[in-house]
Amino acid sequence: MQILALIRERFATVLSELIEDPKLRASSLERIVPSREPQLADYQANIAMPLQKPLGKPPLEIAQSIVDRLNLTDICSSVSIAGAGYINLKLSPDWLAKELDQAYIDPRVGVTSVKEPKTVVVDYSSPNVAKPMHVGHIRSTVIGDSIAKVMRFLGHKVITDNHLGDWGTQFGMIIYGYKHFRNEDDYRARPVAELSRLYRRVQSVIAYQAAVASIPRLEQGVENAHRKVQLATEKLNAAPNDKKTQKEVAAANNGLKQASEELASTQEKIAQAQSNPELLQDSERHPTLNEKVLGETAALHRGDKANLALWDEFLPHCQDEIHSVYRRLNIVFDHEFGESYYHDMLPAVIEELFAKSLAVPSDGAVCVFLPGFDAPMIVQKQDGAYLYATTDIATALFREREFGPDVSLYVVDHRQSEHFNKLFAVLEKIGLVHTQFKHVSFGTVLGTDGKPFKTRSGSVVGLESLLDEAVDRAWQVVCDPNRLKVAGLEMDDAEKRVVAETVGLGAIKYADLSHNRTSDYVFDMDKMVRLEGNTSAYVQYSYARAQSILRRAVAQDWTPDRWETAPMRLAENIEMSLGLQLSRFEEMLLQSMQDFTPNLITEYLFDLARLFSSFLDQCQVLKADTEREAFSRLKLTALVGRTLKQGLELLGIGVVDRM
RNA sequence: GGGCUCAUAGCUCAGUUGGAUAGAGCAACGGAUUUCUAAUCCGUAGGUCGAAGGUUCGAAUCCUUCUGGGCCUGCCA
Numbered sequence: 001m002q003i004l005a006l007i008r009e010r011f012a013t014v015l016s017e018l019i020e021d022p023k024l025r026a027s028s029l030e031r032i033v034p035s036r037e038p039q040l041a042d043y044q045a046n047i048a049m050p051l052q053k054p055l056g057k058p059p060l061e062i063a064q065s066i067v068d069r070l071n072l073t074d075i076c077s078s079v080s081i082a083g084a085g086y087i088n089l090k091l092s093p094d095w096l097a098k099e100l101d102q103a104y105i106d107p108r109v110g111v112t113s114v115k116e117p118k119t120v121v122v123d124y125s126s127p128n129v130a131k132p133m134h135v136g137h138i139r140s141t142v143i144g145d146s147i148a149k150v151m152r153f154l155g156h157k158v159i160t161d162n163h164l165g166d167w168g169t170q171f172g173m174i175i176y177g178y179k180h181f182r183n184e185d186d187y188r189a190r191p192v193a194e195l196s197r198l199y200r201r202v203q204s205v206i207a208y209q210a211a212v213a214s215i216p217r218l219e220q221g222v223e224n225a226h227r228k229v230q231l232a233t234e235k236l237n238a239a240p241n242d243k244k245t246q247k248e249v250a251a252a253n254n255g256l257k258q259a260s261e262e263l264a265s266t267q268e269k270i271a272q273a274q275s276n277p278e279l280l281q282d283s284e285r286h287p288t289l290n291e292k293v294l295g296e297t298a299a300l301h302r303g304d305k306a307n308l309a310l311w312d313e314f315l316p317h318c319q320d321e322i323h324s325v326y327r328r329l330n331i332v333f334d335h336e337f338g339e340s341y342y343h344d345m346l347p348a349v350i351e352e353l354f355a356k357s358l359a360v361p362s363d364g365a366v367c368v369f370l371p372g373f374d375a376p377m378i379v380q381k382q383d384g385a386y387l388y389a390t391t392d393i394a395t396a397l398f399r400e401r402e403f404g405p406d407v408s409l410y411v412v413d414h415r416q417s418e419h420f421n422k423l424f425a426v427l428e429k430i431g432l433v434h435t436q437f438k439h440v441s442f443g444t445v446l447g448t449d450g451k452p453f454k455t456r457s458g459s460v461v462g463l464e465s466l467l468d469e470a471v472d473r474a475w476q477v478v479c480d481p482n483r484l485k486v487a488g489l490e491m492d493d494a495e496k497r498v499v500a501e502t503v504g505l506g507a508i509k510y511a512d513l514s515h516n517r518t519s520d521y522v523f524d525m526d527k528m529v530r531l532e533g534n535t536s537a538y539v540q541y542s543y544a545r546a547q548s549i550l551r552r553a554v555a556q557d558w559t560p561d562r563w564e565t566a567p568m569r570l571a572e573n574i575e576m577s578l579g580l581q582l583s584r585f586e587e588m589l590l591q592s593m594q595d596f597t598p599n600l601i602t603e604y605l606f607d608l609a610r611l612f613s614s615f616l617d618q619c620q621v622l623k624a625d626t627e628r629e630a631f632s633r634l635k636l637t638a639l640v641g642r643t644l645k646q647g648l649e650l651l652g653i654g655v656v657d658r659m
Numbered sequence: 660g661g662g663c664u665c666a667u668a669g670c671u672c673a674g675u676u677g678g679a680u681a682g683a684g685c686a687a688c689g690g691a692u693u694u695c696u697a698a699u700c701c702g703u704a705g706g707u708c709g710a711a712g713g714u715u716c717g718a719a720u721c722c723u724u725c726u727g728g729g730c731c732u733g734c735c736a
């Protein structure tokens with residue numbers, strides 16, 4: 001149901017008589033929007049004011065001439081002019097009720113399929129398989145999954161692909177660790193845990209060695225910063241009132257502070273590592289470990305039999321682990337073409353780049369220089385190894401052959417935006433002009449300390465235990481015996497488990513999706529499982545209340561077949577508001593996919609749930625004055641429930657009938 | 660140095676692409692209940708939209724400058 005589109009059509013016929021310039025007409029139509037002032041209007045047209053100059057008439061006069069020609073009598077109960085020239089529309093409750101009657105008999109709750117479906121590839125999640133998954137992975141996974149679901153629901157042909165990091169340096173780490181540090185018994189008993197331990201062990205030695213190696217550079221940096229401060233201070237003494245010099249001193253001091261802090265924190269890391277005898281011993285016995293690991297990786301890529309055999313052996317275990325997470329999150333991909341899948345195609349990529357005069361040798365590496373970028377895109381290293389940029393090009397070429405997408409989305413965090421800008425520039429030069437590439441970037445997941453989770457440093461909470469914790473807390477709140485008793489819900493343990501799982505996982509997903517994806521977001525378990533306010537639990541709870549009423553209706557013999565065919569009526573203001581919100585479901589979905597912002601969906605669902613609560617507060621459903629009224633309200637309740645369920649489903653969040 | 664990005668209520672965040680008096684949630688305060696599930700509803704209070712200019716009918720939103728964070732910046736992904 002697209003009421004806005006219908007209203008715009010009506011305006012379009014009028015505007016074609018008043019405005020000659022087609023561009024001006026189009027921009028005017030876009031100024032017809034859902035009202036920002038629900039008290040005054042349902043929809044508003046802000047078109048008269050900007051036409052003041054082009055038409056050379058006062059806005060109120062323009063607005064009046066538009067209103068005079070408009071034919072909206074079937075749709076609207078009132079069309080009025082207000083303020084500086086706003087045209088305010090109020091929908092007719094009778095007309096809206098009929099539209100909702102139509103939506104009700106539609107399994108898609110009134111959402112039509114797009115007229116021109118596009119083939120859309122969504123690349124999301126894409127973890128490195130050998131590293132344990134952590135909170136940092138959740139954004140790409142949850143946001144990407146939701147975008148894919150919504151696009152598919154809207155009628156597009158969607159292909160999801162989990163671009164697994166199954167071929168990178170981390171395998172060199174595990175292979176090296178396996179060769180030197182493995183505990184055979186542990187490996188046999190629990191391969192994934194052992195591999196993960198090996199990864200961490202190797203990784204921490206490399207981090208330690210890198211920290212030690214960086215000390216001279218950091219010390220030099222502090223010294224340089226000192227000198228800068230001295231120079232700037234002397235300059236300031238010579239000219240105490242020069243503002244530019246004052247700034248220089250401040251900047252120099254700031255630089256010194258930063259350099260000192262970096263040195264101090266690195267020294268602290270080293271000190272911490274040195275209190276760990278096992279790590280020190282590893283480091284002594286395996287100097288320059290990073291190079292050795294790169295050597296193992298290079299050997300793997302060269303086709304070294306032993307390493308390849310190990311890779312073949314490790315990969316299924318690693319995949320099992322991440323698949324168990326996806327199973328739990330209820331996420332299924334169409335494809336999982338990991339990086340390794342493209343390995344054989346990489347030489348051809350380099351050849352093609354040379355053939356098209358895009359690539360040039362530089363400092364022993366192969367680079368693509370691009371206008372507007374300081375640094376080139378490096379596609380082959382000095383040692384001959386390929387990089388993720390190379391793989392990304394190969395992937396895009398493969399997807400072009402295989403799927404021929406109109407749109408290709410990369411749901412990856414914002415730190416890689418420059419990489420994608422370069423990638424898209426290269427792809428265009430190669431000739432992939434048919435596809436619209438888009439980096440759907442998102443902010444960093446921060447800890448409660450406000451600092452980003454860093455894959456390579458410190459102890460990171462594993463994703464699995466995080467999910468466990470959320471479910472655990474959901475259980476404590478939702479399945480509290482006192483609460484269930486008061487609510488009159490008797491649940492066995494099996495039902496409780498389902499409820500806790502649904503609410504707990506929903507909390508994590510919803511918290512993520514409800515933030516504007518472009519901003520950084522603080523992962524705070526305490527807040528998201530509090531189950532109050534703008535949370536998944538509130539929306540899920542509203543759904544459960546709706547189901548409860550429908551159950552009670554059946555119990556008093558008001559089965560759906562009796563009221564489903566009855567006409568809906570939007571008599572009370574709150575019913576009208578609720579109906580209006582229901583009618584905007586499709587518009588909202590289209591809006592949210594315009595720039596791929598799922599937070600519009602959570603916002604919509606939260607608003608819908610709140611309106612529903614107000615409705616239940618103000619209107620009796622089962623004890624309505626007349627049966628006719630009760631039937632209408634039952635229908636409204638059912639439609640709210642279905643819309644909530646459908647909306648949550650598009651976010652990858654489930655519902656339960658009782659909670 | 661260059662580039663990207665962010666700054667909105669005490670806290671966490673929205674803000675429909677430039678529209679009317681800047682909105683929610685949490686926290687605070689005051690009301691409502693023999694509940695169709697109170698995980699609720701209604702209300703009060705809380706703001707120099709980081710700062711200063713500019714663009715125009717109109718700016719949190721656009722342009723410039725400044726301040727302060729975050730990120731990226733040739734051989735990780």
